[in-house]
Amino acid sequence: MRRQIILLVAVVFLMLRPTGSQVAGSHPFPKLHALGPQVKLFNNYSKDFEAMEQPLHRGEELEVLEFFDQAAKTAEDRLYALDAELRMYDSVSCKPDRNNLRIILKGQLEYYSWVFDSEVSRFTGGLTFTKMPAAAQTGLRMKDDLRAAKDKLDAIAASLD
Numbered sequence: 001m002r003r004q005i006i007l008l009v010a011v012v013f014l015m016l017r018p019t020g021s022q023v024a025g026s027h028p029f030p031k032l033h034a035l036g037p038q039v040k041l042f043n044n045y046s047k048d049f050e051a052m053e054q055p056l057h058r059g060e061e062l063e064v065l066e067f068f069d070q071a072a073k074t075a076e077d078r079l080y081a082l083d084a085e086l087r088m089y090d091s092v093s094c095k096p097d098r099n100n101l102r103i104i105l106k107g108q109l110e111y112y113s114w115v116f117d118s119e120v121s122r123f124t125g126g127l128t129f130t131k132m133p134a135a136a137q138t139g140l141r142m143k144d145d146l147r148a149a150k151d152k153l154d155a156i157a158a159s160l161d
Contacts, residue, residue, distance in 0.1 A: 033090060033156055035083035038149050042076035045142045052135055064129045068139055071123055075146060078112055086156070102160050109157040116150035 049069035056062040089105050092098045120143060127139045 033086040033159075035079045035086065035152070038145075038152065039076055039079045039083060041145055042072045042079065042142075042149075045072035045138065045145075046076065048138050049135070052132065052138075060129060061131055061135070064126055065132075065135060067126050068123075068130075068135065068142070071119060071126075071146075072142060075116070075119065075149065078115070079149060082108065082112060082153070106157050106160050109153050109160075113150050113153040113157065116146055116153065120146045120150070 046069050049065050049072060053062060053065045053069065056065065085105055085108060089098070089101050092101055123139070123143050123146060127136060127143065130136050130139060
């Protein structure tokens with residue numbers, strides 16, 4: 001599924017990139033819109049949780065770590081997709097197309113902000129079941145970063161007004 005999403009995003013990106021008749025760099029990619037650091041952050045969380053899972057073969061702690069790992073991968077995938085959408089939006093220089101895309105993008109950002117907010121609550125519930133200090137500490141940091149990602153999505157949505 002992830003490969004299909006990546007392929008779709010790549011095809012759409014290639015279709016929307018500026019052509020020779022458009023002014024190159026007319027809409028530079030704003031730093032505010034860059035979600036690459038958050039994508040990398042959640043990828044690292046996933047790797048950390050996978051490493052903690054290695055010595056465990058079964059039990060509640062393994063289930064909790066798998067839940068954390070899946071939450072990190074899901075956040076990474078969502079942010080990766082939004083980052084691609086933002087890059088596509090920022091590469092469109094035709095005002096009517098840009099305005100149409102802005103409406104769609106703003107809706108996506110608001111939806112994923114709500115999803116991240118819900119995920120913080122779900123993730124907090126999962127933290128109550130972990131017994132490993134390292135998992136609890138990493139989980140608390142990830143919970144804070146889920147909130148920060150939500151806040152960043154809100155800021156990006158507000159910048160589109």
